[in-house]
Amino acid sequence: MTNPNILVLATGGTIAGKAGSATRHDYRPGQIGIDDYLDQVAGLGLNATLTGKQIANIGSEDIGPEIWAKLHAEISAAIDVPSIDGVIITHGTDTVEETAFLLDLTLPATKPVVLVGAMRPADAVGYDGLRNFANAVRVAGDSEASGRGVLVVMGDRVFAARDVRKARTRGTDAFRGFPRDSIGLVTPSALDWFGAPWRVDEAARFAFTQALPDVPILTVHAGMTPDYVSRLVTGETRGVVVAGVGEGNMPDPVRDALVALAADGMPIVRASRLDEGLVDREPEDDPNRFVAARALNPQKARMLLALLIAEGLTDPSAIQREFDGR
Numbered sequence: 001m002t003n004p005n006i007l008v009l010a011t012g013g014t015i016a017g018k019a020g021s022a023t024r025h026d027y028r029p030g031q032i033g034i035d036d037y038l039d040q041v042a043g044l045g046l047n048a049t050l051t052g053k054q055i056a057n058i059g060s061e062d063i064g065p066e067i068w069a070k071l072h073a074e075i076s077a078a079i080d081v082p083s084i085d086g087v088i089i090t091h092g093t094d095t096v097e098e099t100a101f102l103l104d105l106t107l108p109a110t111k112p113v114v115l116v117g118a119m120r121p122a123d124a125v126g127y128d129g130l131r132n133f134a135n136a137v138r139v140a141g142d143s144e145a146s147g148r149g150v151l152v153v154m155g156d157r158v159f160a161a162r163d164v165r166k167a168r169t170r171g172t173d174a175f176r177g178f179p180r181d182s183i184g185l186v187t188p189s190a191l192d193w194f195g196a197p198w199r200v201d202e203a204a205r206f207a208f209t210q211a212l213p214d215v216p217i218l219t220v221h222a223g224m225t226p227d228y229v230s231r232l233v234t235g236e237t238r239g240v241v242v243a244g245v246g247e248g249n250m251p252d253p254v255r256d257a258l259v260a261l262a263a264d265g266m267p268i269v270r271a272s273r274l275d276e277g278l279v280d281r282e283p284e285d286d287p288n289r290f291v292a293a294r295a296l297n298p299q300k301a302r303m304l305l306a307l308l309i310a311e312g313l314t315d316p317s318a319i320q321r322e323f324d325g326r
């Protein structure tokens with residue numbers, strides 16, 4: 001696309017962070033406003049017209065339903081404006097996978113929506129934020145991007161929201177995808193997709209809601225006792241995702257406590273605490289009324305389960321079909 005019009009929604013994070021020194025390790029995310037940021041970007045001479053809007057300026061550990069609702073409303077409005085070609089969201093890297101996946105599940109695949117962050121603050125030596133941003137502009141201005149759902153651009157690579165996860169605490173190559181790794185390579189001057197888009201013009205898969213039900217994650221460890229379950233689950237809890245050991249396993253007494261909850265109608269999803277790996281159904285899942293998370297990590301399984309419960313789905317077989325099918 002020649003000179004695409006791109007809306008930039010800024011939420012903060014390290015891409016807008018400052019340390020006050022080029023070499024200091026600690027820093028504060030969300031220090032640079034979108035207008036100042038786009039002034040810096042102007043110096044790059046990118047082939048795009050950028051319009052900025054500040055949604056928040058915070059670390060992404062503080063992003064939740066209120067900001068997701070604002071982002072969803074802004075992007076939905078932008079999708080309806082014919083003169084806007086794509087949307088970029090600047091975001092902290094710590095929870096970018098959750099925001100990306102929620103938007104992926106609740107937006108139509110009709111215009112490019114790209115999340116981007118940085119691993120180093122803006123005044124650090126080797127700041128990666130401007131390059132990642134220039135790469136994101138390249139992707140958001142590409143007519144083939146939208147048919148791949150919501151995307152995350154980090155470290156010269158493009159990831160689909162469903163696959164992407166932050167895998168390292170440091171370094172500019174901190175992101176990985178599973179089960180697919182990156183689906184494209186990008187630089188400020190070139191974009192190579194691996195394969196054809198698979199969601200062209202697809203409608204939103206779920207209705208967005210800010211009122212996401214309470215779905216905590218139970219991270220299993222050796223020696224866990226069932227009282228961890230009773231301490232986690234409150235009267236507000238509507239479902240539980242288990243970040244199990246190995247392929248979604250847990251000590252028998254913990255399983256018994258969760259089976260009792262499932263028998264009372266609470267959806268229980270087995271995921272893995274490992275960074276990569278499928279959790280498939282096992283024969284006991286039928287009598288236990290458990291759901292297998294397949295390739296979704298616990299934080300993404302939690303997002304999908306919350307949306308399904310919000311839509312009124314609590315039957316384990318119906319929930320399993322949604323985890324299998326997307």
Ligand code: SIN
Pocket residue numbers: 012013014015029058059060061091092093094095117118119120
């Ligand atoms: C954050 O997620 O806001 C801080 C970390 C980062 O952006 O890399």
